[in-house]
Amino acid sequence: PRGLCPPPRHGSYNEHMQRVLAFLGEQGARQADFKAVYESIPLSPGVAELFQFLAKHRELFEVVLISDANVFGVEAKLRAAGARSLFRKIFSNPAGFDRRGYLTLGPYxxxxxxxxxxxxxxxxxxxxxxxxxxxxxxxxxxxxxxxxxxxxxxxxxxxxxxxxxxxxxxxxxxxxxxx
Structure with missing residues (x-):
């Protein structure tokens, strides 16, 4: 849809994603749909190996994740990759599902x-x-x-x-x- 394209170049990505998520909610996307999509996103090249290295050397590293995505998506992906336990803390934009079942996003x-x-x-x-x-x-x-x-x-x-x-x-x- 016109109001959603193109995505912003700088500064208002979070607000843009709020509009995208509202649109997807209006189209019927619900929690299970979002979870499946986030879980299916491929890891960047080398990240699986990095996770394996960190898992083998847990005593040497304290790992945190700072992401401008959203907590729901980050947590879903890390759990699907078997890597959630590697992270002491995750800092990301708050996300949740409202009474309509829409995924909502807020600023961190x-x-x-x-x-x-x-x-x-x-x-x-x-x-x-x-x-x-x-x-x-x-x-x-x-x-x-x-x-x-x-x-x-x-x-x-x-x-x-x-x-x-x-x-x-x-x-x-x-x-x-x-x-």
Whole structure:
């Protein structure tokens, strides 16, 4: 439909997805449909191997996921991949099903970062998470940050000299780092 295309280039993706989800609800899509779709999304190349590595070395890594998708979709995919237990915490936009059975999406938080979309600043999330863990007297030798989107550039900028960013080659985060 015209009102849904093309998707926005920057900044209002969350609002765009709210419209898309409302449209899909009007077309009859329900929880089981969304779950099946999220579960069927293929993992990016190398991610299954990364999950296997992390599973073998759980004692060495504390893994969190920061995604501008939504909690319902992320959780469904991770469970289907047998990887949910690898993650200590998932930070994503809240999602749920309303009384009509429509999947609804909300913003994760508000923030003042001018680089990030209005609904989520991954840099703020990462910084606050690390500060919380420091208050709990958990220290990390280094942070490994894996990302691909333009919204992963902000948190990569919060990393220290000891930390490592892994941008997905050919994707917006990689291009921004090269610039």
């Amino acid at each position: 938080h508000s923030h003042k970062c001018l680089e990030c979309p209005a609904n989520m600043c991954k840099g703020k999330i990462l910084t606050e998470y690390l500060a919380e863990r420091a208050r709990e007297e958990v220290e990390f030798e280094r942070v490994f940050y894996v990302g691909d989107g333009a919204n992963d550039f902000c948190p990569a900028g919060t990393l220290t000299a000891a930390d490592v960013a892994f941008p997905r080659k050919g994707y917006p985060m990689h291009r921004l780092i090269q610039e």
